[in-house]
């Protein structure tokens with residue numbers, strides 16, 4: 001067993017981050033940008049080979065592209081075009097003829113963004129400031145004033161400060177599907193796992209459950225693999241993730257001078273602002289961009305009950321307008337709809353049976369339109385990460401909740417935390433040395449899913465950790481002085 005622990009003679013506090021996707025890597029990067037740490041002070045548990053990629057940017061599927069233009073996806077919020085320059089300096093888009101959209105925006109393959117984040121952290125890995133513990137954390141406990149983290153492979157780290165940056169758990173497939181289809185060779189419950197679509201044959205009739213960005217990715221990946229069979233994509237409202245504006249626009253409107261106090265008021269204001277924008281020749285994109293930019297202030301101004309209403313009633317509409325499909329990926333779906341190969345329905349799965357390899361589904365159609373029976377050969381679940389089940393997704397997260405250190409947040413979007421991003425237990429008890437970074441903190445911070453917000457939040461968490469380190473140092477010096485005077 002490898003034990004990583006700080007050298008007590010240095011007396012330096014140890015920081016552990018669980019999850020080395022963009023959130024974990026960005027907290028480490030911004031912490032180290034602000035101050036020097038000794039080797040052995042900062043550990044990141046991440047089972048993936050490279051730090052910085054995470055679920056989103058570890059994909060090697062050439063059909064998967066970033067869905068926000070490269071010019072807005074920077075690790076440096078004060079240098080927003082940094083990634084775009086990084087791409088150009090390396091000629092990283094050579095051979096990818098379709099990376100440039102019609103309006104000039106760059107939408108490179110997602111794996112490139114993972115490489116970019118990794119390259120930014122690499123110097124700190126090389127000089128020992130960051131230790132990548134290439135292991136999945138499976139056991140986390142409080143021991144005295146410290147956190148003891150054990151990995152699946154036997155790694156053990158004792159830390160004074162712990163940051164949870166595990167973000168996206170596996171999807172939670174609807175039970176009606178998993179009950180009937182678990183073990184079926186073409187039931188793809190988690191399409192983010194590498195190469196799972198290889199099980200689908202060229203002429204298979206495919207049901208895609210979910211109509212967001214993952215659904216668009218799956219349709220583009222199937223197309224690239226030469227799939228020719230019919231695809232039915234369903235979601236409760238039949239809404240599909242929308243594309244980007246044809247031309248670049250500045251955010252439009254003001255939602256914070258007099259923030260909406262209710263979900264309904266917010267909806268009315270957004271609609272009125274869209275009418276106003278359209279009157280001036282802009283599109284809804286500019287308004288939604290402004291809601292997004294001001295989203296965290298808006299969220300904070302709303303009482304809890306209204307936040308819950310936003311999640312329950314407005315979220316499906318928000319998600320399809322806010323998360324936009326890359327133009328290259330959108331073109332595949334649009335082409336498939338035009339050719340009649342892709343059908344998009346407002347429906348949910350009511351019943352499922354199998355006969356031989358075939359999958360018989362009863363689909364309940366939306367707007368009380370009754371139900372239809374359809375036969376498929378494959379079912380792909382694209383409902384996205386199962387954040388609302390976060391406490392059940394990993395044993396150690398559940399155990400920390402049981403011990404009173406973690407709780408699901410009141411809107412069920414992730415983990416409860418305060419406005420300093422420190423974790424809160426079910427009874428509101430604060431764990432000052434336990435931080436949440438990334439989308440799991442969005443119940444408190446509001447819009448915190450896309451890369452720009454994730455990076456800004458990581459900068460904030462890095463600042464909080466730096467302050468906790470300074471505090472630790474003050475206490476240590478206090479103890480040393482007492483030690484000296486007592487000697």
Ligand SMILES: Cc1cc2nc3c(=O)[nH]c(=O)nc-3n(C[C@H](O)[C@H](O)[C@H](O)COP(=O)(O)OP(=O)(O)OC[C@H]3O[C@@H](n4cnc5c(N)ncnc54)[C@H](O)[C@@H]3O)c2cc1C
Pocket residue numbers: 018019020021022023024045046047048053054055056057065066067068073135136137138165166167168169192385394437438439449450451452454
């Ligand atoms: C498929 C997908 C595509 C996306 N594309 C875009 C995009 O193009 N543009 C954009 O702006 N936003 C995009 N997003 C939004 C995304 O939330 C952020 O951009 C960002 O990637 C979030 O990174 P993260 O590190 O917080 O989470 P994640 O990427 O989920 O990383 C969490 C990491 O934690 C690790 N982990 C989990 N459990 C453990 C454990 N027990 N021990 C150790 N490690 C653990 C995982 O292996 C993973 O690498 C996308 C999201 C998804 C899901």
